[in-house]
Amino acid sequence: MASAAPRRVSSGSLHTLGYALLALVIFFTCFTFMKPSPYDFLALPTIALWFLLGIRFYRSTIVIVALLLIYLVAIVIALIPYLDESNSVDWTYQAVYLGLTGIFFVMFFSDDTSDRVGFVLKAYLAGALFAAICGIFSYFDVLGEDVLFKMDGRASGVFQDPNLLGSFLILSVLYLIRRMLVGETRQVFLSAMALLVLLACVFLSFSRGSWGACLLGICLTIGLTWATSPSRAIRRRIARLSALTVLVGALLIGGLLSMEGVSERFTDRAQVTKDYDEGETGRFGNQRRGIPMLIDRPLGFGPLRWRVVFDLEPHNSYIGSFANGGWLGGFAFVSIVLTSIFVGFRLCLKPSPYQGLAQIVFPALLMFFLQAFQIDIEKWRHLYMMLGMVWGLEAARVRWVFRQRSTT
Template sequence: MGTFVLPRRDLAAVPFLQLLRGFGHALMAAFIFFACFAFSDTSPYDLVAIPTIVLWVLLGVRLYRGAVPLVLVLLVFVGATVVALMPYLDEELPPVWTVQLCYLAVTGIFFTMFFSDESDRRVETALKVYTASALFCGILGIGGYLELIGNDKLFSMYGRASGTFQDPNVFGSFLTLGAFYLMHDLLTGRARRPLLSGLGLAVLLAGVFLSFSRGSWGGTLAMGILLVVMLYRTSASRLRRRIVLLAALTAGFGAVSLAGLLSVGDVGETFAKRAAVTQDYDEGETGRFGNQLRGIGMLIEDPLGMGPLRWRRTFNLEPHNSYIGAFANGGWVAGVAFVFLVLMTSRVGFRLMSQDTPYRRHAQIVVPALLMFFLQAMQIDMEKWRHVYMMLGMVWGLEAARVRWLASGEA
């Protein structure tokens, strides 16, 4: 089994190194928890990122063969975007945006390497920390929306819950992975404190709803159904009955809760506005969809694309579509690489959710959440969302572990 190995010293028995590894795990926990802080372009997440990555490189992380496809495609995607940047190096924003994209790609590769070893334990810990982060953020968002915390501009925006994010759409989507983790444990009976887990799930779903993000609503519902279906298909008959019963109870409780929320303040009115298929900014020749149609025609004629952030200059509006954005920012090569990354990861994800391996349980939690972002990418720009790269690393770390597990003959 071939692997690419960064320097590693097998001195785990040395007390100092044990202490250092413990500190490394604490840094990683902080790294993941701080993903919820996105008040500005620079957050505590970014401050913790560099020492965490450097320390774990020194402790030893490995790039296994099963994760190499992700690294290659990310390098092509980022490399093409860097090439497209060249004519605009003298401008202020495009270089900064591109450097941030490169940094996020590095974090995605690092997460992949980290989760490739001791995958079950590390992913479980990461999901617990992420869920705590989501609950913290969700409570602030709900409290801000109900004006129980802060003011109308703190933890809420545009009459929508936003928590510790600058955008309610990002807030709503961020909560989904935590909700799926709690949901999966409740359905399988793994939750040690079912009442607390149920309460946590209710908080996260309420946060998703009060974000009034159509993408978060639809994505959470669709991928929640996928989670239940995949869990049902891969479970024994006795557990299947539990899954059906609890899923039905959850749906009923959700319907009652929705009716209750709609009766609170302006929730019903905001819901009616946001539930419309299109908004004012979507329509017309200069709306979101009009710009996309005109922009696609321009991109077909220009294999090199527009360059990073040039779409904004051309149309005075972001593309609100990560697939179109990839072609616009980095040209045909970057666009094809991004699409290939999504298709390749989706294929790997469905295989992880289906095959009977030690990694299936975690895959059934993480993969639906990541697929939700791939769906949302059709109506929002998510290539700069920090937590997406963490989920990407989780999925490919599990894939690398699966490949090694099969090769070891333990299957």
């Protein structure tokens, strides 16, 4: 009996360390300008520690784990003819590493699900606010031109790509909006100010994909929350706050557009297509030429070799998955998307203790899947975190349903 207390203390200390390390990992997700980044240094020991602490695999997640493994195996097989090409090898290492982090997140979020997802969303919000502030500072050159990234007059901050910055912020935008809609936050003013910072940075990233994804994600989260709310009072609150959000958002955009240079950049970026999209050798032209070539190549072009053929990235993760991993990798990626969409909508629409969290996470993940038609998302670290959240929520929901049936 005397040794039990020290073991409990030790276990508690390790759990505290595990959560502290995980918070840092999630926060540093936004540090893409450093290679390797603090995320990469911290992720492996954090994952190892949580496996030591004990995370479990549930049968309800076998589909996503199997599909991720198939996707990774397909990429490795497609790499074999190009083992002498360092870029392809490095890209494959990174893809396998990120895919395995996805499996870790699935397992991690499958237990203590509400607490763990809530904890990570808070850590992610901290990182998103940091990234947004840096992005705004970079746009207005607050710290000088050489301190933070700014690409083609667009806010990038700690990201090298403004498109990635804008999309990175969407999850936290939805998190803040839903918490305010249903009254889950007592600090409404601070939440509103944080939301304005995030929305301002999304706008200043001048990413057309991020604009559309953010707007559609907000509409989906609000719509799902309203449709599944059992209370008329909450529905009225949602309607009022939604109208207020639209008004404040319009005022924010109007204020930003009144600033020198912003309206010109907005007009330029608001075009549906740009010069690099059009023509036979543009993005869409390359895709039209590449698809028939991929049909004739079961192993695709090999990892990161679309650029060797066309001098550009595919800017379409669905085409890219077939190019990088062949038919097997492509169908595995598409299956990951389709099964996750099915599970996500079920989580959002069927009553359970996890419905509210799903209505934050899944719309953001769905927006990434839609953006995958016009950008390469398979190397986004937070994609795998969100994938793990959705399937972890599903694992928890399945166990909850089983318990409900067992007691009736």
